[in-house]
Amino acid sequence: MSYEFCEGIPDACPPNAAVPSEADIFRGAPAQALADNDFVSFGELGSNRFDLTQCKAWGLSIWKTEEAVSFARANLTYVRKWHIHRATLSAQHGVIGETPTVPQPHHHTFWKDKNQSVTDLFVHFLEPEAA
């Protein structure tokens, strides 16, 4: 399957190890209903928050399990304020890769095909835990 990612994405990004996004995923956001701009990476925005030579800046963080969501909510005040949304993606939507760091060995990134919209695939899964 071939994909088209947004302009400006670094060479060799997404990494070869990333696989077609045929998976259940969870995504957190402040809004109860997701919009297309919730799926725009900082790289695509040209945000100066990150070193945009890093491939991870051009993807979106996702959780692959409910346990990972619960764990993030336990440790992160900000995530407790979010709505959690769940979707079952298909292969054509993009690719998912493991993007681990030493303190976060199970971090996953979703690189969305720029011609695909996944917004409507997400259903509301959890209310925020905190105001």
Next chain:
Amino acid sequence: MPWDFAWEEAPRAPGRVTPEDVLYFYDEPLIYVSTMGFFDAICSKIDDNGTSNLVLICPTDNKTLAALKGGLISVRGALTAKNYWVADVDYDYVVRRAWTVPSNDLPEEYLPKKAYGLYPSFGRVPDTIEQAKAFFSIKFSGSELHADQMPFQTFKDLVNSAFSATKSLMTPYLLNGYKSPDVFNMPVAQPSFSSLAISVMKPEMDIAVINSRYARNQTVYSEQDIVRATTNRRNEFFEQAGELIEEINNGEISDHFAAEKVDWLKVILEVSPNPQRSIEDVEFTALTNQGRAYLHIDGNAGEKIRHAYEKALTAPVVMEGVIVEINGDSSTFLVRNTLTHRQVTCILLEETFKRLDRDGIITRGAHLRLRGNVESRVRRDKLRLTVDPEPIPVVIV
């Protein structure tokens, strides 16, 4: 809306909080370490108003960071300080304004939940380094237990409960009934507040006195034998209390379970959450050869334990004890409960007493499993036996 708070504004706010070591990333660094001049700080994103972030800044050090990354303490534990900064930080990590917030004033929701390690694989971990390194630790949490003070009476009651439970739970069976701390003693680390963590270290002892007073059959014990016996008792506590928590997680504590484990319920109840003392959570931790042991009793579980204990006493219960005195005239004997260390008067029918006496069951020093109805009394409980006592072998060391 820009952030604004009533807290005292920091006169010299840190200039930048650039992420240097990202601990949790989700689209951006949410928890990270930043170097600020001469010290490091852990920064945790609390909110985002669309133009800047609200960030909790907690001074830290290499020892705390190593403990966090090694799974010795929780993220909450690493974010424990007397004073914090809450800062308005722009998306370039420049601090625009900052407020100095004493820990007592910091909203609870700004902090991580208790006992979660940095990695999921760490499981539940202690919130303080003292707990992490302890031979055995009890941590009480509640609304009255602040970082800088707590009611004197509460402190006294909790220390008494922790002392009494630790003595019951950790003393080797060989030393059952010992009185002198010169003979066997478990030192404690400096108690830590903002909750009350009592962390007990490995026992110290006078092995010569132990061998002269307590050794049986001319056995000579070494200090290692006594430490091993104490360790076995500690592990037994985690096993028994773990079974109790599992029973609670499965619904209710069954009558049968409560009757069989009534002494465990009694000892655990002594250090369980108690609304009258404003104790909402209790955690037990220990560093064992197999890793870290951890148990958590919340207010709901504490209430179930209390209810099960009180109900159990209305029917026959099981306990274990060693006969310390026999009174043939009244067909009674006195046992020292092996778990609670309290003496209990056991009452039998005269003919049953005579038969058991004749059979050599009722002898001083015999270790018995007893079943009967408890009559609670201030000085010494009575146990009216409903079945014959059962002699049991005991591994005392």
